[in-house]
Amino acid sequence: MKKLILLFILTLFGMSRVVAQDNNPSQTSDLKAYVDSLSTKLNTLQHDYDYLYCSHEINQIQSELKDLLNDVNIKSNDILIRCYRGRYDSDLYTTYRSVYNSQVDLYDSVKERVEVGQRAVRLKILSSNFTQNEIDVLMKGCEFLDSCLSALQSSLDYCEFVLGMYRDLK
Incomplete structure (x- = not known):
């Protein structure tokens, strides 16, 4: 019973403090300033997250493109x-042709990923308040992805040419 009375008294004491705080205008303005400060920090964090997300997406795709480009070049050199x-070995030619076809399929999927990633970055640029320098860096990253795709296409063409040379040895 003592615990119940103590809980009741503490509850009344807590309620009186809340009512007292609501009546104090300086605390209300301090609270508003604190909320505004948190809102500003949240907007800054969102901006930083958006920029880092876009940069990471571009770098991730660049890494995939470079890996595939290196694989194609290594295979071309081997052939x-x-x-x-x-x-000439017909079984080896079949294997080379199969690897080349899988690399072309990978190219198609990476090309689609590049297009989707570039669209996502462009949408983030439109929807976020990036600085002009940040926009320039992200757009140059997107342009670099296009040049990587072009280099990968050239490497695949070269690999197909070398594969044809190997086939003509029979």
């Missing part, structure tokens, strides 16, 4: 070395 040795 070219086989051509110089002058030994």
Whole structure:
């Protein structure tokens, strides 16, 4: 019973403090200033997150493109070395052709990912309040993705050419 009375007294004491705080205008203005400060910090964090997200997305796609470009170049060099040795192997040709076809499929999927990533970055640029420098950096990153795609397409064309050279050895 003592606990119940103590709880009742503490509740009344707490309610009187809340009522007293509501009647104090300086505390209300302090609270509004604090909320405004938190809102500003939240907007800054959202801006930073949006920029980091876009940068990360561009860098992630660049990394995938570079990895695929390196794989295609390594395979092309391997085929070219086989051509110089002058030994044709039909099973090896079949394997090379299969690898080339899978790389073309990867190119198509990465190309689609590039397009989606670039659209996402452009939408973030439109919907966020990036500075002009940030916009320039992100747009140059998108342009670099296009040049990486072009280089990858050239490497695939070269790989197909070298693959044709290998096939002609038979």
